[in-house]
Amino acid sequence: MSPWQFLADLTNPDLAFLPKALTIAVLSAIMCGVVGCYVVLRGMAFIGDAVAHAVFPGLAIAFLFSGSLVVGGTIAGIVTALLVTVFAQNRRLKEDSVIGIFFVAAFALGIVIISRAPGYAGSLQQFLFGSITGIPDRDLYVVGGTAIAVLLAVFLLHKEFVAITLDREMARALGLRTFWLDLTLYVLVTLAVVMAVQTIGNILVLALLITPAATARLLTDRLAAMMALAPAIGGACALIGLYLSWSWDLPAGGTIVLTLTGAFLLAHLAAPRHGLIARLAA
């Protein structure tokens, strides 16, 4: 399918779900790209994965009671993030163990809850791997509002997030409230992830968080550039991925993730200073 045909489909009123899915995919990719920079730099990919899985019981409950998936997922994700932050203050346990306990527990809870819903196999697949149909109009406003809130929070707290990432010990010595900053960051990760869960799916959403930020890191040594590149890469890959999935009738989530992976591999090969080609040529 040519890009023109894709554009025509996007504006076709009979296919109204398509521009909605595209808007949500691109907005959530931008959010995930920005927040993902901290996730990648702090080496906390695991908590991103955990939050992504932890939103599942919230989705299941919302589905069961026909509530908003976005609201249900957000609440479940934030509760899990809070539990991880509180339990990780115990120095005897490493953070990754605490995360390992709570995210699997949350996911298990989701499975148990959704098994109570009639005909759950189909909805389960939709949650796990995403779907571009059946997104209510209301979600567009929720995702748009959340994107503004997340980006504003990142803009306002950027130097504090940098300080706790650079050196926690020093940040504490300076009197920064590391507990509240950690929690805020986890909540931002949760919000970014939840917005993406519907289109990309619970399992694959981690790619939106990690891959664009990691790709941007390969391309630059400057944080400001990285935080501009990551959402640009994420947004562009969401667009290209959705186009490819629409053209070839492939699952949207999987195609977007594979597009992102392609961008990462390309950067790994051809990055200006640290890419394979640059290093071989040097």
Added chain:
Amino acid sequence: MTAALEMTRVAADLGGRPVLRDVDVRVDTGQFTALLGPNGAGKTTLMRAALGLIPLRAGTVTSGSAGYVPQRHEFTWDFPASVQDAVLSGLVRRIGLFRRPGVAHWQAVWDALDRVRLTDLRKRPVGELSGGQRQRVLVARALVLEPAVLLLDEPFTGLDMPAQETLTDLFADIARERAVLMATHDLTAAAYTCDRLILLNRTVIAAGPPSDLKDPEVWMRTFDVGPGSHLLKALDLGGA
């Protein structure tokens, strides 16, 4: 002389275990003081107690503004930050929540970089610095707040001799106008360059100018070694 840091009968625990007991420490402005003791003696705990990072079990700490230089491995060196960005992170509280750095903040950063002679490298990514340069970045990050007392936690670990000597000169220079307390395992360098030594093993075993600490017995007690130890020979205190 005025005390920039004074700890009186301080006790502190780590994970429920007693680490420091009855610690009296005084560091004066204009003094370069070394904190010496074996691993597990409580050197880092003493600094963290001085900074208010851990609760005291007993005793009091009176301190002017303190600048902290933690061990080098605490810092995320692969972070995409330039040297001046890293130093600026020391000002995060002074700049204030929701605010951006102003001209005065950048001026303070450049002054601190000038002080540690890193001005030429101020735009270099921190990941590309040598060990000695990294240590100077951390010192500049502490100096940017113009602290009354500078606390250095094992700044020489993993550095070669030239880097150590450059840093020692820098610290001695800084100590002219501030108080400097440095935890280190380099006993001979400390005895040679520092104004005062504090021998710590859970409590202060002895303290004073190097010339007053010629009794091998206090060194043997601090480091838990016998009279035949190389340590005493290296310090020129006899030994077999």
